[in-house]
Amino acid sequence: EAAVTQSPRNKVAVTGGKVTLSCNQTNNHNNMYWYRQDTGHGLRLIHYSYGAGSTEKGDIPDGYKASRPSQENFSLILELATPSQTSVYFCASGDRDREVFFGKGTRLTVV
Amino acid sequence: QQKVQQSPESLSVPEGGMASFNCTSSDRNFQYFWWYRQHSGEGPKALMSIFSDGDKKEGRFTAHLNKASLHVSLHIRDSQPSDSALYFCAASERGNYQLIWGSGTKLIIKP
Numbered sequence: 001e002a003a004v005t006q007s008p009r010n011k012v013a014v015t016g017g018k019v020t021l022s023c024n025q026t027n028n029h030n031n032m033y034w035y036r037q038d039t040g041h042g043l044r045l046i047h048y049s050y051g052a053g054s055t056e057k058g059d060i061p062d063g064y065k066a067s068r069p070s071q072e073n074f075s076l077i078l079e080l081a082t083p084s085q086t087s088v089y090f091c092a093s094g095d096r097d098r099e100v101f102f103g104k105g106t107r108l109t110v111v
Numbered sequence: 112q113q114k115v116q117q118s119p120e121s122l123s124v125p126e127g128g129m130a131s132f133n134c135t136s137s138d139r140n141f142q143y144f145w146w147y148r149q150h151s152g153e154g155p156k157a158l159m160s161i162f163s164d165g166d167k168k169e170g171r172f173t174a175h176l177n178k179a180s181l182h183v184s185l186h187i188r189d190s191q192p193s194d195s196a197l198y199f200c201a202a203s204e205r206g207n208y209q210l211i212w213g214s215g216t217k218l219i220i221k222p
């Protein structure tokens with residue numbers, strides 16, 4: 001089955017610090033996504049990518065950057081973490097018009 | 112207004128009963144609809160897709176799509192405790208890389 005691996009699974013960061021969330025997929029999918037999930041908001045798209053070297057802004061990109069150095073890897077970067085970025089983050093991969101596969105999520109707490 | 116609206120927000124069903132979810136979109140460009148399920152502590156996982164008007168049945172799960180009314184539903188018969196989860200509806204335009212997500216329905220199966 002398609003595999004999407006996120007690391008770390010849990011992270012506590014200090015306000016103003018830099019946080020990098022990593023994602024690796026072995027599905028050879030072109031598209032990768034970063035979502036955050038908060039109670040009452042469902043899944044909200046932060047950044048996505050069509051392939052190595054590309055990143056696109058999603059619906060809530062402010063305060064986040066993304067990097068896609070290869071087909072397999074997609075990172076989400078919080079340059080200056082804030083408490084409002086405390087959330088559960090999901091990485092996903094998929095191809096056009098096909099099922100999207102999600103990782104198990106990263107629980108980020110910014111204190 | 113959200114482009115994909117789900118109802119109800121939460122649902123409690125006795126074991127062995129029928130669980131039903133509804134999803135309405137406001138964008139007539141949406142052609143593909145998906146149902147995803149998320150168990151606690153996991154990422155969402157696709158349950159089934161439906162692209163054509165009518166019913167699609169997979170085991171205990173039946174999806175129904177009416178493109179004229181932009182309405183899609185999911186029905187689970189003979190509900191099991193393992194069906195307790197968060198259920199998401201998602202929609203996309205044909206050929207579009209992005210899924211637009213509903214806010215989810217929390218299903219609790221009572222033993």
